[in-house]
Amino acid sequence: MPHILAIESSCDETAAAVCRDGIILSNIIASQKIHEEYGGVVPELASRAHLQAIVPVVDSALKKANVSLDQIDAFAFTQAPGLIGALLVGTEFAKSLSLACNKPLIAVHHMQAHVLANCIQSPDKKNQIPAFPFLCLTVSGGHTQIVLCEDYLKMEVIGQTLDDAAGEAFDKSAKILGLPYPGGPLIDKYARNGNAERYQFPEPKIDGLNFSFSGLKTAILYFVRDEKIKNENFVEENMTDICASIQSRIVSILLNKLKKAAHKTGIKNICIAGGVSANKGLRNAFEKMGIDEGWKTFIPAFEYCTDNAAMIAITGYYKYEAGIFADLSVVPSARAVF
Ligand code: KG4
Ligand code: ZN
Numbered sequence: 001m002p003h004i005l006a007i008e009s010s011c012d013e014t015a016a017a018v019c020r021d022g023i024i025l026s027n028i029i030a031s032q033k034i035h036e037e038y039g040g041v042v043p044e045l046a047s048r049a050h051l052q053a054i055v056p057v058v059d060s061a062l063k064k065a066n067v068s069l070d071q072i073d074a075f076a077f078t079q080a081p082g083l084i085g086a087l088l089v090g091t092e093f094a095k096s097l098s099l100a101c102n103k104p105l106i107a108v109h110h111m112q113a114h115v116l117a118n119c120i121q122s123p124d125k126k127n128q129i130p131a132f133p134f135l136c137l138t139v140s141g142g143h144t145q146i147v148l149c150e151d152y153l154k155m156e157v158i159g160q161t162l163d164d165a166a167g168e169a170f171d172k173s174a175k176i177l178g179l180p181y182p183g184g185p186l187i188d189k190y191a192r193n194g195n196a197e198r199y200q201f202p203e204p205k206i207d208g209l210n211f212s213f214s215g216l217k218t219a220i221l222y223f224v225r226d227e228k229i230k231n232e233n234f235v236e237e238n239m240t241d242i243c244a245s246i247q248s249r250i251v252s253i254l255l256n257k258l259k260k261a262a263h264k265t266g267i268k269n270i271c272i273a274g275g276v277s278a279n280k281g282l283r284n285a286f287e288k289m290g291i292d293e294g295w296k297t298f299i300p301a302f303e304y305c306t307d308n309a310a311m312i313a314i315t316g317y318y319k320y321e322a323g324i325f326a327d328l329s330v331v332p333s334a335r336a337v338f
Contacts, residue, residue: 002020004316005072005076005097006316010080012086018072025067026060091331107326114138132149132151137286146209152318170250203256224242250282286299
């Protein structure tokens, strides 16, 4: 019955979670509001905010789980990828706990953890988790990947973005529309009341299973610029339809490649993960495609889609069971493939 304390600090969320035998007991997230006024994450401010939040966040996670520090069997932390200064805070904190408590350390890859968010079981174990092999479309602020998963720790990226990530496409489009950072959830909100057929944005022609979003961003930029010349209130007057049209194009780019990957591999257990999997339009279209294609579809619980430490804890748990530990010489890495 191992207890694992997990820490996530790769970007602008300071998070800690405790799991017992793979069941999440607590999942605490402190989101850094400071970046809103800058229109994006400022790395140095993120590191400082992690330093301020990490002790109370870890403390809350232990209290909520009703577990004491001496009951923890291993300390898991996000080692890569992410902002290096932000990763350093979580890494050094986990290393200090490991040294002080004389318990092993587990280094976790953030993108692998996003995928395994689909394998988190609810305490009553009633939710379905995907059987292997499965495909996962991981869509976050920094990554867009199609991952082939043969086992908890055996994953291969079979498609990825060549430029912007899907989350970036949402956030940069929102910025063009004058919306604050992070714009993804706002586009989602406006899109719910909009007509997605109203404006047609281009779908890039990229071979294979890779993605590209930079052309779409440029098309939106020029479209808004041209329309504003004709009517300076164009964006405000048509916000819901613009957001619905942008969202619908991002979703179709993502799902058309996912369908292609499913046909190519013959796999029918399909998951989505990452911050953009919180998007209502993507969730609905994914489930509809699942019915049309005869897939078994999986979406993590809402709180496990955007950055969180529960996904680090579950990955830590599978590494613990496999006996994969790090030693105190481990260092974070801004970029690392798995
Ligand atoms: O996975 P995540 O929390 O952090 C990274 O690892 O990057 O993903 C953050 C991204 C941001 O780009 C944010 O705008 C996007 O996820 N996002 C959304 C929604 N919620 C978060 N995008 C569209 N619709 C949403 N509801
Ligand atoms: Zn993430």
